[in-house]
Amino acid sequence: MNHSDKDKAHAPAALVEVSGLRVVASKDDGEDVVIVKDVDFSIARGEVLALIGESGSGKTTIALSLMGYARAGCHIAGGRIRIGQREVLSMDQAALEGMRGCDVAYIAQSAASAFNPARTLMEQVIESALNHKTMSRAAAQAKAIGLFRALALPDPEHIGARYPHQVSGGQLQRAMAAMALITDPELVILDEPTTALDVTTQIEVLRAFKNVVKEIGTTAVYVSHDLAVVAQMADRIIVLRDGSVREVGATAQILTAPVNAYTQSLLAAAVPAMSLPTVPVSSHAQETVQAAQQEPLLRIRGLIAGYGSPDSKGLPGVRILDDINLKIERGSTIGIIGESGSGKTTLARAVAGMIAPARGSIMLDGVPLSPTLAGRSREQFRRIQIVFQNADTALNPAHSIGRILSRPLAFYHGLSGQAMHKRTVELLDLVQLPANVINRLPGELSGGQKQRANLARALAAKPDLILCDEVTSALDTVVAAAILELLAELRRELQVSYMFISHDISTVRAICDDIVVLYAGRMVANRPREAMMAPPYHPYSHLLLSSVPALRQGWLEQVSGRTPEQLPPIGEVTESADICAFLPRCTMRIDGVCNTVPPRRRNMEHGGEILCHRSDADLQRMQLPLVPVEGVTI
Amino acid sequence: MKPAHESSASVTATPVIAVKKKARKGRSWLGLIGLAIVLFWLAMALLGPSISPYDAGAIVDVDVFSGISSKFWLGTDYLGRDMLSRILFGTRYTIGLALAATLLACSVGTAIALFAALTGGWVDALISRVLDALISIPSKMFALLMVATFGSSVWLLILTAAITYMPGSYRIVRSLAVNIQTMEYVQAARARGEGALYITCVEMLPNMIGPVLADMGLRFVFVVLLLSGLSFLSLGVQPPDADWGSLVRENISGLGEGATAVIMPALAIAMLTIGVNLLIDNLRGKRARKD
Numbered sequence: 001m002n003h004s005d006k007d008k009a010h011a012p013a014a015l016v017e018v019s020g021l022r023v024v025a026s027k028d029d030g031e032d033v034v035i036v037k038d039v040d041f042s043i044a045r046g047e048v049l050a051l052i053g054e055s056g057s058g059k060t061t062i063a064l065s066l067m068g069y070a071r072a073g074c075h076i077a078g079g080r081i082r083i084g085q086r087e088v089l090s091m092d093q094a095a096l097e098g099m100r101g102c103d104v105a106y107i108a109q110s111a112a113s114a115f116n117p118a119r120t121l122m123e124q125v126i127e128s129a130l131n132h133k134t135m136s137r138a139a140a141q142a143k144a145i146g147l148f149r150a151l152a153l154p155d156p157e158h159i160g161a162r163y164p165h166q167v168s169g170g171q172l173q174r175a176m177a178a179m180a181l182i183t184d185p186e187l188v189i190l191d192e193p194t195t196a197l198d199v200t201t202q203i204e205v206l207r208a209f210k211n212v213v214k215e216i217g218t219t220a221v222y223v224s225h226d227l228a229v230v231a232q233m234a235d236r237i238i239v240l241r242d243g244s245v246r247e248v249g250a251t252a253q254i255l256t257a258p259v260n261a262y263t264q265s266l267l268a269a270a271v272p273a274m275s276l277p278t279v280p281v282s283s284h285a286q287e288t289v290q291a292a293q294q295e296p297l298l299r300i301r302g303l304i305a306g307y308g309s310p311d312s313k314g315l316p317g318v319r320i321l322d323d324i325n326l327k328i329e330r331g332s333t334i335g336i337i338g339e340s341g342s343g344k345t346t347l348a349r350a351v352a353g354m355i356a357p358a359r360g361s362i363m364l365d366g367v368p369l370s371p372t373l374a375g376r377s378r379e380q381f382r383r384i385q386i387v388f389q390n391a392d393t394a395l396n397p398a399h400s401i402g403r404i405l406s407r408p409l410a411f412y413h414g415l416s417g418q419a420m421h422k423r424t425v426e427l428l429d430l431v432q433l434p435a436n437v438i439n440r441l442p443g444e445l446s447g448g449q450k451q452r453a454n455l456a457r458a459l460a461a462k463p464d465l466i467l468c469d470e471v472t473s474a475l476d477t478v479v480a481a482a483i484l485e486l487l488a489e490l491r492r493e494l495q496v497s498y499m500f501i502s503h504d505i506s507t508v509r510a511i512c513d514d515i516v517v518l519y520a521g522r523m524v525a526n527r528p529r530e531a532m533m534a535p536p537y538h539p540y541s542h543l544l545l546s547s548v549p550a551l552r553q554g555w556l557e558q559v560s561g562r563t564p565e566q567l568p569p570i571g572e573v574t575e576s577a578d579i580c581a582f583l584p585r586c587t588m589r590i591d592g593v594c595n596t597v598p599p600r601r602r603n604m605e606h607g608g609e610i611l612c613h614r615s616d617a618d619l620q621r622m623q624l625p626l627v628p629v630e631g632v633t634i
Numbered sequence: 635m636k637p638a639h640e641s642s643a644s645v646t647a648t649p650v651i652a653v654k655k656k657a658r659k660g661r662s663w664l665g666l667i668g669l670a671i672v673l674f675w676l677a678m679a680l681l682g683p684s685i686s687p688y689d690a691g692a693i694v695d696v697d698v699f700s701g702i703s704s705k706f707w708l709g710t711d712y713l714g715r716d717m718l719s720r721i722l723f724g725t726r727y728t729i730g731l732a733l734a735a736t737l738l739a740c741s742v743g744t745a746i747a748l749f750a751a752l753t754g755g756w757v758d759a760l761i762s763r764v765l766d767a768l769i770s771i772p773s774k775m776f777a778l779l780m781v782a783t784f785g786s787s788v789w790l791l792i793l794t795a796a797i798t799y800m801p802g803s804y805r806i807v808r809s810l811a812v813n814i815q816t817m818e819y820v821q822a823a824r825a826r827g828e829g830a831l832y833i834t835c836v837e838m839l840p841n842m843i844g845p846v847l848a849d850m851g852l853r854f855v856f857v858v859l860l861l862s863g864l865s866f867l868s869l870g871v872q873p874p875d876a877d878w879g880s881l882v883r884e885n886i887s888g889l890g891e892g893a894t895a896v897i898m899p900a901l902a903i904a905m906l907t908i909g910v911n912l913l914i915d916n917l918r919g920k921r922a923r924k925d
Contacts, residue, residue, distance in 0.1 A: 352825045373824060381827030394818040398840035408826060457822070 014042035015219050016066065016187060021079035023061050023070060023243075035074065036061050037244040043187070043219055050222045050234035050251070052266075054476035055447070058243035063189045063223045067104050068096045084186055102132040105180035109192040111172040115164040122160025125179045134183050147178040150215060151208040170201035174208050181212065188213075188220045194229060198339035198503060199547040206232055206549075206556055225476060227270045228549035231255055232556040239263045251553055269481040270551055295366035296327040297497050298351070298384075298465055303360035305343075305350050306521075316358050319577075320346045322521045324360070325601075326514075328465065333491065333498040335512030335529075337505050337544065343521040344501045345389075348467040351499065352386045364465075382412040385458035389470040391450035395442035401428075401453050402438035408460040423460070431456040431486060448479035452486070459490065467499045472507060484511055505544050509533075514608075517541050520581035527608025536619030538610040539588045570595045580611070588614055588622050665916025671909025679729045682722035690723035691715070691874050699885070699893040709894035711885050717895050720881055721902055727877035728906070731788065732857040735795035739857075740850045742796070743803030748834045750804075751811035762808070765801040773798040773860055774867075781869045791870060795857045806849050810842040817841075844917075851914035855907045862903050878903050 023036035036058045043049045051059040061074065068088045070076050081088040083104060091099070100106075105128075108114045115124055125147075126140035135143070141160070148156035151174040164172055173193055180188055193209070194202040210233060213220055224230050230237060230251070237254040239247040239262065247260035258264045303324040308317030321343045328334050336344050349355040351362055356371040363369065364383060370376050388394035395404055405424045409415040415423055425435050431452040442450055451471060458466050468487070472480035488511055490496060502508050508515055515532050517525040517540060525538040537545065546559055570591045573579060578598035583589055590613060599611050612619070687707075688694050695706060695714040702709055708717035746765075750758040780794045814820060815838070823837045864870040865879030876884065881899035889896050 354821065354825055373827065376827065378827050381825070386822065386825045388818040388822060390818060394822055396819040396837055396841065411826060411828070461826075 015045045015047075015084060016043040016221075017080070017082040018042065018062075018066070019080045021062065021065060021081065022077045023058070023065060023074055024077040025074045034077070035243045036065070037242075038079070039240075039243075039245055041238055041245070041248065043221065045219055046217045047236065048213060048220045048222055048234045050224060050230040050237045051240060052224055052227060052230055052237055053240035054225055054478065056242070057240040059223045059225075059240050060191055061243075062240070063191055063221055064106075066187065066189060066221065067100050067106065069100070098132065101128040101185075102134065102183045103185055104187045104189065105183065105185040107173075107176050107180045107188065107190045107193050110196055111176040112164070112169065112196075114176055115172060117164050120161055120163055121167070121175050125160065125175060125182055128179065129182045132183060140182060144178055144182060147181055147212070148175075150212050151175075151177055152204070152211070153178075153208075168201070170197055170205050173197065173205050177209060177212065181216065181218070184216075186219060188218050189223070190220060191223045192225070195224070195226070199505070199549075200339060200543055202229070203547045203549070203556070203559065209233065210556060226549070227255070227266060227477075228551045228555075231551060231553050232549060239266065255552060265478060267551070269478040295363070297330045297365060298328040298499075299361075299363045299366075300324055300326050300351070301361050301363070303347075303350060303357050303362065305346055305355055305357040310358075314358070320521050321350065321357070322577075324523055326516055326523070326526055328497050328499060328514075330464070331491065331495045331497055332513045333500055333511055335508035335515045336499060336501045336518060337503060337508050337515065338518035339503060341520075342518040344503075344518055345469055346521075347518070348386060348469050348499060348501055351465075351467060352384060353381075378412065382461045383464045384467065385461050385463040385465070386467040387454055387458045387469065387471050390474055391442075391447065391454040392474075394454050395450060395457075397441065397443055400439050400441055401433075401445070404442070404453065405438075405456055405460050408457060412461050427456045427460055430459060430490070447475055448482065451475060451479075451483055455483075455486070455490075459494070459496075462494075463496060465497045465499065467501070469501045470503070471500075473502065473504065480507075487511060504548075506548055517544070522581055522611065524582060524612070525608065525610040527604065527606075527610070531604065531607040534606075535623035536604070536606070536616045537623060538612050539586045539614070539619070540582045542619075542623050543585070543587075580613075588619065590614070662916060664912050668909045668912025668914075668916060671905060672913055675725060675729060675906050675909070678722055679725045682725050686716075686719040686722040688716040688719040690720050690876075692719075699888040699891055699895055702894055708898045711881070711895040712888060717881075717898050720876060721878065721899055723875075724877045724881055724899065725902075727788075727871050727875065728858060728861065728879075728903075731791055731795070731861055731871075731877065732854055735792045735799070735857045735861075736850060736854040738792065738796035739799040739853060740803045740846070743800040744807045744846060746800075747804045747807035748811055748838070751808050751815060752830055752834060758808075761804075765804050768797070769801045769805075774863065777860070777864050777869060778867075781864075786869060786872055788871070791861060791864070794864075795860055798860065799853050799856060803849060803853060807842065807846060810845060811838060814838050814841055848914050848917060851910055851917070855910050858903065858907060 019040045021036055021039045022034060024032050025035045026032050039058075039062060041049070051062060053059045061071070064071065065076050066081060066083065066088065068076075068081070068091060076089060079089065083099075086095075086099065086103075088096075088099075115121070122141060122144060125144045126137065129135050129140040129143075130137060144160060145156050148159055153159050153171055153174055159167065159171075159175075164175075167175065177190075177193070190209070194205050197205060206229065212218070213233075220233075222230060222233050234251050237247075237249060237251050238245055239254065239258075239260065241262050247254065247258065247263045249259075254263060255267070258267060303321055304315060304319060305321040306316030306319040311317055324347060326334065336347060338344050346355060350357050350371075351369075353369065353371070353373045353376050361368050362371075364380060369380060395401075402421075402424055405427055406415075406420050409420050409423055413423075424438060428435055428437065433449060433452050433456070437445060437449065437453070442453065445453065451474075455466075455471070471487075472483050475483060484507065487498065487500075491498065498511075500508060500512055509529060509532060512529055514526065514528055516523055517538060519540050524540050532541065532545075535542070549555060567585075567587055568589055568591065570583070570589055573583065573595040574597075576598060579596075580586070580589075580594055580599045583594050586594065589595070593613050597613070599613050601609050601611050603609050605616050614622075683690075693714045694716050695710045698710060698712050698714045700706060700710045700714075706716050706718065708721065711717055711720060746761060750761045776798060777794045780790060784790050811834075820833060820837050823833050828837075861870055861877065862879030862882070865877050866883045868880075868883065871877045871880050873880070873884070878899040882896055882903075885893060885895040885899075
């Protein structure tokens with residue numbers, strides 16, 4: 001590989017040099033497992049190096065070892081790490097403490113848990129500068145304000161006086177970057193800094209990071225599982241798997257001409273739409289013709305759910321879901337997308353009967369379902385199954401896989417003995433799990449296997465509708481792609497319908513026939529998949545689509561982003577619960593209309609309906625020049 | 635990085651080095667001691683009366699508070715009765731009462747806790763506050779009241795100890811149940827249409843049995859100490875029967891002479907409680923490691 005020569009070429013100037021790094025973890029039974037195997041790399045001054053790999057590939061372990069740190073149960077067993085003039089592995093505790101947070105800074109995945117809720121942002125941001133006595137309090141505060149500005153935080157002079165809960169998740173993540181950069185570290189380690197964020201927030205944070213890194217010329221290690229995100233940030237990429245390096249190369253080379261087979265599979269899986277077989281549209285079309293005569297499988301009318309003391313109309317004070325109307329035909333898949341807090345999970349739970357809606361009806365085959373669990377029949381339970389997001393907690397850790405799968409068989413179908421065993425094995429086969437997992441506990445399975453078992457339990461009931469709540473979001477890309485493929489296959493074979501809930505628009509577009517976009521509990525768009533391929537979109541759908549990072553360099557610079565100040569100005573907003581919820585972020589809002597009149601649900605020419613004042617032609621005219629919306633094309 | 639290196643790294647199987655952990659071994663060793671002590675006393679509770687050298691009530695020595703001798707292994711008490719026999723006979727009372735009281739306290743506490751956690755709302759709040767009020771009554775004082783009102787009997791002692799320690803058990807199980815209830819596997823069972831009994835017994839209980847058992851062991855120790863304390867205050871098992879606490883009390887006058895009669899039953903109490911504690915710590919360690 002030619003990059004090894006390149007490595008040697010810039011080796012003298014390299015800020016960081018790692019050779020033969022070896023990290024060992026001790027298992028419970030006293031055995032040691034090598035989790036990082038003889039890893040070598042170097043980072044030049046001012047370079048951004050990405051460590052990419054799926055969970056368990058050792059990327060975070062390597063990043064932490066750059067600070068001379070190994071997590072509990074692990075220790076660095078060998079190798080050399082040089083940062084500037086320092087030999088990290090031969091430093092004593094005091095020297096390491098002097099280096100950490102001062103010369104080498106760390107930005108963690110979850111800013112929410114990295115900040116102390118009882119202290120203001122400013123105190124925490126300048127803390128490391130004061131601890132390491134690199135500057136006076138006044139100088140540190142002035143510098144922090146400068147960083148806040150560079151990171152595009154609103155009101156940089158005063159945001160430091162706020163507490164962590166008073167700023168948004170994306171802002172907190174940027175404040176953490178300020179915390180890391182306050183001491184002018186030689187090396188910054190970013191550990192999945194945007195993974196926990198919504199796409200629309202992620203793009204803001206990425207942009208801020210990128211600007212700061214460019215401005216200050218920091219050397220950085222960017223740890224991520226997401227190739228598209230890394231493509232925006234990194235100069236060079238190291239692909240890791242099982243603790244060893246698979247491929248090293250410049251970002252452009254890794255993205256366009258990967259040499260290693262594993263890198264190629266990662267790239268393939270990063271675009272689920274491409275790897276998925278196309279859904280048989282013809283059969284679906286037939287279904288719709290039939291459905292014209294009969295009731296859809298599921299119909300939701302005027303659903304309102306929430307919590308808090310009821311208002312004068314008897315509606316909940318805080319509405320999580322507001323006026324949801326949708327239907328799911330037999331054998332079709334409906335996708336529900338929206339950011340966290342938009343009410344996606346609540347919708348699934350309301351359909352499953354676990355949350356009683358305040359208003360509205362849910363009908364299965366034209367028969368109204370009881371809003372509570374107590375009023376539903378066993379047959380109704382059987383027909384609607386829910387698959388939870390976390391297979392880790394959705395499977396009872398005390399029960400074997402066999403027992404977990406056989407319960408619905410006995411409960412709904414009255415199977416026992418040999419027949420039950422036979423069906424259990426069939427189910428395992430259906431989700432492509434080996435039959436020997438039948439006696440294993442969930443804790444002994446991998447994440448992907450657990451999600452398959454989770455799915456098999458739902459299938460055991462022979463349901464008509466499966467509610468999939470973010471079933472792939474906790475999985476690695478390659479595994480997630482396999483699960484999606486399985487879902488599509490099961491749908492063809494068993495004619496089940498899905499309500500597929502996700503925050504990932506590209507996943508939803510890959511497998512769903514209809515796509516519902518939720519924003520703040522309201523359905524802002526409900527459109528067939530084909531209509532979601534080209535403008536016009538609802539302004540929020542468009543924001544979502546254009547926020548998904550494309551798998552190429554330079555996307556971040558091209559994509560049009562607007563800060564709140566750049567949005568079209570609007571006057572006073574009328575106090576009404578029905579005013580468009582997306583108004584504060586909308587780039588296409590109209591003064592005098594959007595802020596005073598509640599939008600009406602209207603049909604679009606290209607199919608589906610949206611909740612927006614703008615006409616199709618308007619939307620199209622404004623959105624067309626704003627493409628490319630790529631990385632999500634099917 | 636060179637290509638050759640990459641291929642070699644990918645074919646090498648994960649090197650596994652077996653390392654014995656001394657600390658872990660030490661812990662299981664202590665656990666075995668605990669288990670041995672507990673098994674020993676359980677055996678004594680069952681076999682004690684049949685293998686004891688003398689009858690517990692028989693005055694067999696003219697000398698009172700005699701020391702250890704080949705005839706009387708643990709000496710004699712204030713009336714000249716054989717201490718070994720008296721301790722062996724007392725084992726049944728001490729362990730039997732404590733076991734019964736503990737089982738009662740934990741099973742009732744667990745049942746109420748599961749009911750409260752599952753029902754939630756005001757029912758949960760009411761039960762919790764009532765039991766909190768019960769915790770606030772000092773246990774010795776409560777026992778004193780009970781004995782003063784109803785007189786001392788074996789059943790009353792069991793009931794008193796059970797009532798005293800039930801709220802603690804309730805608290806622990808309820809907090810576990812509230813957490814487990816929100817787990818998605820319990821949600822999944824609810825969405826499947828399962829009844830409350832199935833959810834509690836099959837889905838929830840197996841996942842909380844570890845902490846519940848550990849808590850039960852601790853509670854057993856507390857009950858032994860409470861009953862011994864009550865007996866020491868003459869409120870427990872009444873003469874001529876005697877549990878270990880009573881044995882300490884009846885022979886307290888011999889303390890000045892350094893009589894074995896007062897030390898031996900006290901040692902027995904200490905040994906049992908330490909044994910149970912060692913065993914629990916080890917059980918807990920195993921569970922924790924499994925998780």
